[in-house]
């Protein structure tokens with residue numbers, strides 16, 4: 041969104057969505073400004089840095105010049121009479137009311153070939169039934185007249201355990217979208233064990249172009265946390281599959297998710313060296329880090345976790361070290377963009393559909409009754425319970441005074457985790473990057489300089 045007015049006579053004020061930090065790491069003290077509404081990232085050396093820092097504190101600049109004009113173009117300065125709160129309110133209203141986009145997170149099976157130590161799923165439900173498959177296609181048929189985009193995210197259980205369902209439903213949805221001029225995109229969260237080169241070629245052919253695959257550190261830690269049902273390790277097979285995928289000519293992105301415990305953290309230097317050698321400097325591969333939590337599974341009491349402060353410090357260090365091993369800084373950059381820290385559960389046009397047709401909003405709290413928002417019928421009716429939908433999609437920011445004063449709001453909108461908000465009785469839950477932003481900005485500045 042560009043709110044800039046660059047006429048020399050205009051009067052400006054600092055945007056309320058500026059995040060400001062200093063970079064002392066490169067030997068030259070630079071002022072860093074990131075604007076969450078425009079995604080502009082401004083780096084200023086001296087003497088301009090001190091002047092602009094003062095200007096951002098004191099309010100309206102006294103005289104227009106080239107620097108003022110440039111900052112106004114970036115949205116760091118905005119016209120004095122611009123009401124940025126109204127602007128962000130209308131951005132949220134537009135997002136919540138749009139009808140031309142639809143996201144379906146589909147569980148072709150809720151069974152899994154893994155038994156990860158921290159997993160919260162109960163594997164009671166099996167493969168998606170014929171009625172549900174037909175309901176999904178009928179749902180998109182009903183929506184087609186007003187749709188511009190359809191995004192299908194395959195989830196589970198392990199989705200590749202039900203490749204036949206993916207094959208059949210993808211083919212029907214792609215045909216429907218192509219016939220109606222709807223842009224189709226698709227992704228998959230998979231443990232990667234069944235993603236052999238033949239399967240990968242097939243799923244890429246089904247336009248599944250984004251994959252999230254988990255590796256929890258080196259073989260020694262991963263093979264303790266992410267095991268097959270029979271207890272066998274899975275690291276070597278997943279790495280072999282990723283190595284084969286690297287050779288594919290298809291256009292794809294792989295996000296490697298690393299869930300870390302204190303033990304995984306200790307092994308991170310060796311793991312990043314290993315990964316950097318194989319997948320570093322290939323922009324199709326990125327790495328994201330998440331602390332392991334007690335997510336509601338049967339082994340919760342036995343899991344060693346990091347406390348919040350050390351988890352945040354470790355995550356920051358790992359992300360920086362991954363950039364040094366040749367991986368892009370996409371995790372931070374994506375989280376800072378408009379709507380980048382907003383959960384799909386807050387999007388009224390995003391539905392999770394279980395293998396038995398139950399409709400959810402959140403993929404984590406599958407047993408929470410408030411997350412059971414509907415039941416898909418075979419003729420494509422979602423049969424939504426609007427009272428339960430409202431729990432997830434009522435924007436946190438429009439009723440929360442903290443969010444209204446927050447410079448991170450265009451990225452988060454109070455919707456970083458509606459489940460946490462629900463569990464805290466309506467109190468907001470900020471994404472970790474917000475409290476870390478002063479430390480994150482210099483790291484991005486240094487690494488971006490090196491990667492350029």
Ligand code: SF4
Nearest residue numbers: 443446449452454470
């Ligand atoms: S939840 Fe936190 S980070 Fe998000 S908009 Fe509200 S105050 Fe800002």
Ligand code: SF4
Nearest residue numbers: 383402404457458459
């Ligand atoms: S609501 Fe929270 S727990 Fe559920 S999917 Fe969103 S971020 Fe994850």
